[in-house]
Amino acid sequence: MTVYDIIFYLFAAVTLISAFFVVTNRNIVHSAFFLLFTFFGVAGIYVMLGADFIAIVQLIVYVGGILILLLFGVMLTNKIVNVEIKTGTIHALPASIVLGLFAGAIGAAVLNTNWKIVESPDPVPTTAAIGRMLINEYALVFELLGILLLIALIGAASMARR
């Protein structure tokens, strides 16, 4: 086991445990804070996979942006902190049947797939390649995404002004 393995398992554990707490926690602010660790762990795993740009963007967008906005939303909403979130179980029998089938299917798929095992290549900087791709090959998609975000922005502004 090398240092990288240890770091990988650390990030995986952080992601899984905090994700579990996000779902099960009764306090919505606690859930939001645990989401921070989930995002952080996912960013770490991206780094382990050699996707450095995605990891950084994950941190900037999710931790620095979306999570803070989420916390703002939660904290500024009146009395949302005291709301009892229902985490009781309903329809236990059908849910467990569906869940069992789904888990079995995934398990079978994992076990029966013929995984290709190759030596992982040394991570190379991906930023320049991503930039060239976005501007050359996927220019239209990139622009469309920009327009989509602009529309969302204008919509939010017009809703806020009303």
Next chain:
Amino acid sequence: MKNYILKFWQGFFTIMIGMKVTFRHLFIPAVTIQYPTVRPEMPERERNRLYVNMDDCIGCLQCERACPVNCIEIEIVKSIPGEDLGITSNGKKKALWVTKFDIDIAKCCYCELCVFPCPTDCIYMTDVYEFSEFERDNFIYDFVTLTPDEKEEKKKNHEEFMIKKESEKAAAAKMKAEEEAAKKNENVTKSKNNTDDKPEENKE
């Protein structure tokens, strides 16, 4: 647009002016002093802790009377003849033993009114301004130079003297009475000669 750029420039420029001012102040010597080690020089007519020079005190009680908050308490005992109390520095003869001279400095309002009436200038303000205490009782300053024994002695002396004086007085009175009695007798003998006057006196 022009206004916008002007505003930006003004903001930048005024900040620079402010920074120039603070930078200049960086090199101005500090106005504070290192208090316990370096002490400020007090002004000439400072008013701080009171002090009484008991050698000069003649026990005239003027300061006690002048005090607006009654923080001075004085008790005096007259000296007996023959006792030499010395003279004050400005040549006044002392005639009273001061057996109690307490100043409750916690009550003192530093008005300096007790200083002016003093005929011998024996009570005055000093330049001591640090006299905090842990006990309130320690603020009652006792200026009397006499020991408790001496105080007792003076009081006793005075009492004895008073008794003696009383007795002398009594003796004198007695003698006087005797004399008067003798005189009376004489008068009686005399009055026999002129009884006309006496009844008139009795009437009055």
Next chain:
Amino acid sequence: MIYDWLYNLTGSEMIAIGIQSLLPLYLFILPFALVAVLLERKVAAHMQDRLGPMRVGYHGLLQTIADILKLLQKEDTVAADIDKKFFDLSPLLVFAGSYAAFAAIPFSGAFMGSNIDLGIIYIIAVTGLVVAGILMGGWASNNKYSLLGAMRAAAQIISFEIPTLLIVITVIMITGTMNLYTMSEWQTGYFWNWLIMGGPDLGITKILFIPLMVISFLIIFLSTLAEVNRTPFDIPEAESEIVAGYHTEYSGMKFAMFFLAEYANMFAVSAIVSALFFGGYQSPFGYLGNLLEISWLIPIEQFFWFTAKGVFFVLVQMWLRWTLPRFRVDQLMSFCWKYLIPISFVILLLVGLITVL
């Protein structure tokens, strides 16, 4: 790089990584915080014509050590109704966020925590953890002042990240790299090769860049100043309005963690500014090591120049602190959204045009 040297010395990957990751903390942040706290108090005092700490050591030189001993012994006062788990976690998160930024800061040509390709963007990304930590601390304190301070801090930091990022993108467009090491190497040589003087490439672009770069330096300096919550942007911890903001309820070592993070952040943003515009660790006048032909002297000189530049900008921050009064919240936001962001967009556009031409 120092990692290889450590690896050869210890023979173990893990020990080498461990030592290297702790080096900036013990060799730099803690001594820097010691000096900076004293410096702050002395500068503040002398700007107000006072003397500052004078008792401990010569002119109060050991005052910070005395303060640290005091903080270590202090009872950790904890209010009753706090959210214990997050209350304890918050100072750690804030410090982790500001310490993580040091991983990508090039202290000298020979020492840099990690020579990652996305250096500058990485620093901006991990400082996002600081925002989350501050919000967490403010919320977990269960105190209205703490919550208000945390909200203000978060709003301020994420607003001022926009002009910072825009200027960083401008610089990336000019240098063509996000790696702070390459960026510093690009500005090598003498001080007229620094980006604030238009970069090392001679020609018409150099002259065109100078005014743009001066303005972008001002913008990034102000917006990073706002990101570390220093005066005049210290509304998140405005003492006269909301006690001490998000660290009102903290005491003892937990408070010291916040304090340490604040000073680490101060240096981190100064380091970013000097790495982007002032040549990073490059000496402005050439190296003594080159002159005397002693190769091991150069990294030490570089470290000296880097620290000197960083401390200079920290000093400017303190200088500004004792010059300007605090902004109001609406003034702060209008300053960011009406002035810094439009101007940095214009600069981005102009620099883009110039680099294309």
